[in-house]
Amino acid sequence: MKIGIKAGLAIMMASLLALPVLAKPDKVDGNNYPSGRIPQEIKNNKYPRSYFPNTEKIGKDEMRITACGTGMPTQTPTNAAACFLVELGNGESFLFDMGVGATDRLSGLELDYSKLDKVFASHLHTDHVGDVASLWVAGWVGGRYTPLQVWGPSGAKPELGTKAHIDHIRAAWQWDVSGRAGALPNAGGEIIAHEFDYSKTTVIYNENGVKITSFPAIHVMDGSVSFRLDWNDLSFVFGGDSAPNKWFLKEAKNADVVVHESFFTPEQWGKISGMPYKQSYWVTSIIHTPPQSFGKIMSSIKPRLAVAYHYWNHRDVEFEMHQAIRTTYNGPLVMAADMTVINLKKDHIEVREVTFNHEAWAQGTSREWDTAPRGAPATGRMSDWLKAGTAKEMQIPPTQPLK
Numbered sequence: 001m002k003i004g005i006k007a008g009l010a011i012m013m014a015s016l017l018a019l020p021v022l023a024k025p026d027k028v029d030g031n032n033y034p035s036g037r038i039p040q041e042i043k044n045n046k047y048p049r050s051y052f053p054n055t056e057k058i059g060k061d062e063m064r065i066t067a068c069g070t071g072m073p074t075q076t077p078t079n080a081a082a083c084f085l086v087e088l089g090n091g092e093s094f095l096f097d098m099g100v101g102a103t104d105r106l107s108g109l110e111l112d113y114s115k116l117d118k119v120f121a122s123h124l125h126t127d128h129v130g131d132v133a134s135l136w137v138a139g140w141v142g143g144r145y146t147p148l149q150v151w152g153p154s155g156a157k158p159e160l161g162t163k164a165h166i167d168h169i170r171a172a173w174q175w176d177v178s179g180r181a182g183a184l185p186n187a188g189g190e191i192i193a194h195e196f197d198y199s200k201t202t203v204i205y206n207e208n209g210v211k212i213t214s215f216p217a218i219h220v221m222d223g224s225v226s227f228r229l230d231w232n233d234l235s236f237v238f239g240g241d242s243a244p245n246k247w248f249l250k251e252a253k254n255a256d257v258v259v260h261e262s263f264f265t266p267e268q269w270g271k272i273s274g275m276p277y278k279q280s281y282w283v284t285s286i287i288h289t290p291p292q293s294f295g296k297i298m299s300s301i302k303p304r305l306a307v308a309y310h311y312w313n314h315r316d317v318e319f320e321m322h323q324a325i326r327t328t329y330n331g332p333l334v335m336a337a338d339m340t341v342i343n344l345k346k347d348h349i350e351v352r353e354v355t356f357n358h359e360a361w362a363q364g365t366s367r368e369w370d371t372a373p374r375g376a377p378a379t380g381r382m383s384d385w386l387k388a389g390t391a392k393e394m395q396i397p398p399t400q401p402l403k
């Protein structure tokens with residue numbers, strides 16, 4: 001059956017009228033929130049018991065820290081690998097490590113991907129940077145229209161440093177990225193490495209009142225670091241994997257929220273991994289920090305809140321670990337699980353869990369993403385013979401004008 005031109009035009013007009021409103025994020029105080037979500041201001045430090053993403057405004061002077069991954073290279077269904085998201089009251093966001101599985105957790109927060117463009121990598125183990133490529137592409141498809149920027153340490157030689165790592169990620173995913181280029185904003189397809197000297201205590205980021213300092217950590221080989229973020233008279237310290245070390249004791253002193261690994265005791269790790277004691281001791285206590293040493297570190301630096309992570313959150317393991325920490329530290333402590341969220345203010349610290357929709361989709365692309373410069377779709381570069389093989393009779397006709 002053929003449809004006449006007039007009837008066809010009528011159908012097109014009718015479908016134009018029925019066009020759904022695109023579910024674009026809403027702007028609230030200049031920030032994007034999922035369509036229809038109205039975040040509330042928290043008054044008098046009275047926080048709801050659960051944190052529902054995008055329902056609360058961050059106070060102007062407040063820092064919100066979310067553990068998006070607290071585990072290890074061997075992930076479990078409850079532990080993605082290392083990743084902490086820091087959101088500031090000035091609207092900026094910073095990611096500390098991007099371990100395997102962390103992008104899953106980030107999606108549950110229904111965030112504006114255009115803000116997740118700064119990653120600070122403590123070292124180049126998969127449980128700390130294994131999802132950098134995932135964030136690079138997922139963030140680009142999901143709303144980022146600027147390059148993904150990764151700050152990370154140098155190594156003992158150039159091929160062991162962050163620049164070489166990122167150069168190889170870019171090369172390894174060339175098919176993926178060049179195929180999306182054109183359909184997506186050009187700049188979002190870029191990934192930029194900012195490599196810094198792992199051996200120096202040095203300010204590696206200093207913009208808009210946010211200062212991030214890197215200092216050496218002791219972990220298997222040269223090239224692991226920890227970070228301290230200072231903003232608005234609040235401080236957050238993120239320990240990369242390390243044995244107890246003098247730089248951490250100095251730089252984390254009296255900080256507000258201090259995150260440090262608390263690896264298993266040698267006995268626990270021997271049981272879990274099946275390693276003989278000698279090897280288990282080396283892993284837990286020479287290249288990592290066991291819970292008793294975590295406690296000693298926190299007793300020395302006295303943070304407003306100590307945060308332990310980097311272990312298996314199995315309840316039996318966690319109880320033993322908590323007991324071991326308490327033999328050496330009796331201050332404020334959080335055993336972080338994935339989706340533990342900490343609101344930090346000068347006069348208050350609130351610790352809760354995120355309650356999120358397990359089928360959540362990120363908040364969607366914004367108008368800024370729509371209008372960012374693009375090239376031509378990669379399908380234009382496909383071989384003619386391959387294109388000619390399209391089974392056109394199997395394709396569906398458009399229901400809306402293709403403009």
Ligand SMILES: [Zn+2]
Nearest residue numbers: 072125127241
């Ligand atoms: Zn690790």
Ligand SMILES: [Zn+2]
Nearest residue numbers: 123125219241
């Ligand atoms: Zn490591």
